[in-house]
Structure formats: C-alpha cells, structure tokens
Amino acid sequence: MTDDVVMSRFGGLPDRRRGIRGTDAHGAAVWLSFSISKKLYRCPGCRRELAIGAEHALVRIVPGAGDSYHQHWHMACAHELLLRELTDLEAVAADARGSGARPSLSKGNRRRVALERRTRRGR
Numbered sequence: 136m137t138d139d140v141v142m143s144r145f146g147g148l149p150d151r152r153r154g155i156r157g158t159d160a161h162g163a164a165v166w167l168s169f170s171i172s173k174k175l176y177r178c179p180g181c182r183r184e185l186a187i188g189a190e191h192a193l194v195r196i197v198p199g200a201g202d203s204y205h206q207h208w209h210m211a212c213a214h215e216l217l218l219r220e221l222t223d224l225e226a227v228a229a230d231a232r233g234s235g236a237r238p239s240l241s242k243g244n245r246r247r248v249a250l251e252r253r254t255r256r257g258r
Contacts (some may be wrong), residue, residue, distance in 0.1 A: 140187050142177070149169045150169050151166045151169050152228070152229050153173050153226050153228060153229055154166060154167050154168040154226070154227050154228070154229050155167040155223070155225070155226060155227070156223075156225055157218070157221030157222060157223055157225070158223045159196070159220065159222075160220065161198065162199070163196050163197055163198040163199065164197040165194060165196050165217075165221055166194070166195040166197070166227075167194050167197070167208075167217075167218075168192070168193050168195070168229055169191070169193070169212060170190075170191055170193035171189070171190055171191075172185045172186065172187055172188060172189050173187065174187060176191070177207075177210065178191075178207065178208050178209045180215070180216045180217065181209065181212050181236075182197060183209070185207055185209065187253065189209075190210065190243055191207055191208060191210060192208045192209070192217075193205055193206075194208050194213065195210075196208070225244045227239060
C-alpha cells in the first residue's frame with residue numbers, strides 16, 4: 136500500500152474511537168490503538184522518549200498461540216515506519232479485540248497468572 140493511500144485511509148487513526156488492525160511480515164496480528172502515557176516510554180521507531188501525558192499509539196503484537204506483547208510509539212513514527220510494513224490494514228472499533236488477543240492485565244495480575252502457570256507445571 137502506498138504512503139498516500141495509507142495516509143488517506145488511516146491519517147487520523149488511531150483515535151479514541153477507532154484503531155487499526157493489520158498483519159506484519161511474519162503473519163502476526165498487529166493492533167494500533169490510541170493511548171495516553173502514564174509513565175515515560177521509549178518509542179521503538181525513533182528511540183526518543185514519550186513524555187508522561189503524551190498521546191501515542193499503543194501497538195499490540197499477537198504472534199500466535201495466545202501470546203502478545205505491546206510497544207508505545209509516537210503517532211508520527213507509527214504512521215511513517217510501522218503502517219507501511221503492515222498488510223491487510225483495516226479500521227476497527229477501539230474496543231475490538233482480535234482472536235488470541237488478551238485483555239491487558241495489571242502488573243500484580245500478570246505476576247499472579249505467571250505464578251499459577253508455574254505451579255501447574257510443577258516448578
């Protein structure tokens with residue numbers, strides 16, 4: 136998809152109501168949603184900081200098997216670097232979740248879930 140087509144279709148996205156869903160070169164589902172930073176993050180696109188309170192793109196990557204991870208990107212970096220590498224782009228409702236995507240858990244709940252998994256495995 137050319138840069139002009141991407142910008143004309145997804146120029147203002149993600150916003151508070153709509154996000155973007157696509158697929159990367161490895162077949163992983165990629166979701167871009169709107170977020171406001173609650174702490175300092177470093178954008179993987181430009182390696183600069185995202186200030187507290189900055190509007191940015193929260194990028195969730197679901198490589199498969201129910202695993203997922205996320206990154207915090209400047210909106211401009213996500214549009215310039217990330218969107219041009221994704222295929223099957225579509226606008227989706229901001230609260231839509233793809234199959235395999237899990238709701239984000241608080242830090243304490245992530246620890247609890249990890250402990251439960253280790254306990255079940257006998258570790």
